[in-house]
Amino acid sequence: MKVRNLNIQIIRIIAMFSILLCHFKLPYGVDQFFNVGVYVFLLISGYLYGKKIIKDNKKWLKRKFAQICIPVYLWLVVVNILHLIFRSNINYLNNLYYLFNVQILGGGY
Numbered sequence: 001m002k003v004r005n006l007n008i009q010i011i012r013i014i015a016m017f018s019i020l021l022c023h024f025k026l027p028y029g030v031d032q033f034f035n036v037g038v039y040v041f042l043l044i045s046g047y048l049y050g051k052k053i054i055k056d057n058k059k060w061l062k063r064k065f066a067q068i069c070i071p072v073y074l075w076l077v078v079v080n081i082l083h084l085i086f087r088s089n090i091n092y093l094n095n096l097y098y099l100f101n102v103q104i105l106g107g108g109y
Contacts, residue, residue: 008044015040073099 018037054060076095083090097103 008048011040012044015044 015037018034018040022032022034022037076098080090080092080095094103097105
């Protein structure tokens with residue numbers, strides 16, 4: 001059974017609400033104040049991964065690749081099929097940028 005740290009759980013809940021508030025259009029740019037939630041999640045993830053013991057690096061990397069990259073690649077296939085069906089204007093070069101995670105080359109971020 002995993003032991004969860006109550007403090008981390010509370011911080012995650014606060015970060016989640018700050019992300020939700022950031023997506024609402026609040027007056028006077030207050031929504032930008034709540035934009036910190038994503039960075040809090042990244043910080044927590046880094047902290048928790050830093051404490052994790054990885055016994056087999058290759059196996060761990062393969063598993064993470066499967067969890068992250070395969071859904072992205074499948075989504076790109078679906079999006080391209082939808083673009084072909086609806087005959088929309090698509091830049092296939094941008095798909096290559098996303099495929100290799102180098103969006104900055106296409107002027108994106």
